[in-house]
Amino acid sequence: MSNLTKSVLRFGNGLIAANSNNALKNVFGKRDFTRTLWHMCKNPEVSGATTNVLNVHKPSLSCSCGCGGVKHLHTKGERELVEFLTEEILAERKAQKIxxxxxxxxxxxxKLDGADVELTKTSDKEKIVINFNVNHTVDTEDEPELDPNAEKAEIGEMRSKPRFEIDIVKGNTTLSFTCSFLEGTPQEGEYNDIFGIDEICIYQGEWNDKVYAVAGDVLDGYLYDLLMNxxxxxGVSNEFVEKLSDLATAFEHSSYIGLLESLSKFTSGK
Known part of the structure; x- marks a missing residue:
């Protein structure tokens, strides 16, 4: 994943205004840029010969991080973290498309469970179950080309493209596929599938390590096409898998905001 800050990237295909300082524009898009800019915006403190690693903030009637606490409740690092998270959460909520x-x-x-997602469709003859996890599945669609002389930078859209399992269950038998999104653009004459079969297996009862599986790239080409058909x-078509990515993207973004909120509560002691 690129080093763009997650909050900046999540503004999708919109135009993000760069800092007016040309020196800062040259490093715009780096993940450490946020941390650097955050500290540059703070008033420098005069220090002596030595500097404490953890300094409590200057005494005040109440904690400035918004927790409502009394003076000396938080360290300087905790206070700055909560202040930053407050702004970050607002920006992420604003950037939410769904x-x-x-x-x-x-x-x-x-069905949502933690970072896991399960899609289920049942008929009289069979049951189809699709499972995936949204952890570590997000990256930009296109890496932006940053022009240090430009006033604005166009950022690629963040998309979640998880690897997913498809189980087609008939009675006590399960036909199982492991699929993933394909990289790049199809060449002329190739199918325009946006996903492919990584592995296939079939088993009775519950799956275990003894079940034989074969990789999709060693299957006979015609057999592979028939399985895709x-x-x-x-119901697992290109259009459906696009919607699956939309769902994963929205859920991952929502989970990320939830993580920021939990981190803020943990740090502020709420």
Whole structure:
């Protein structure tokens, strides 16, 4: 993942105003830029021969981080962290494209559990279950080309593209696929699939380590195409997988905001 700050990246394809200082523009987009700029904006403190690693903030009637606490409650680092998180959370909420996670997608019921997502569709003949995890699945669609002389920088959209498992269950037998999003643009004459089959297996009862599995890239080409057609007939098409990515992106963003809120509460002692 690039070193762009997560909050800056999440403004999608919008135009982000760069700092008017040309020297800062040259480093715009670096993850350490936020940390550097944060400390540059603070008033420098006069220090003696030695500097304490943890300094409590200057006494005041109440804590300036917004927790409502009494003086000396937090260290300087904790106070600055909470102040930054307050602004960061507001920016992330503003950048959210989808405020409410959908409960169904094309006939699949959506179940959320921590970072896990499960999509389920049941019929008289079979049950289809799709599972994925949104951790470490986000990156920009396109890396921005930064012009140090430009007033604005266009940032690529953050997208979650998780690896996902598809189980087609009939009775006691499960046909299982492991799939992932394809990289790059299809060449002329190639299929325009946005995802592919990484692995396939079939087993009775519960899965275990003894179940044989074969990689998708060693399958016969015609067999591979037939299996992709089968998935499309079951509802797992390019269009559906795009919606799956939309769901994953919205849920990952919501989870990230939740993490920031929990971190703020933990640091402020609320």
């Amino acid at each position: 405020k409410t996670i959908p409960t169904t997608i094309d006939g699949f019921n959506v 089968l998935l499309e007939e079951k």
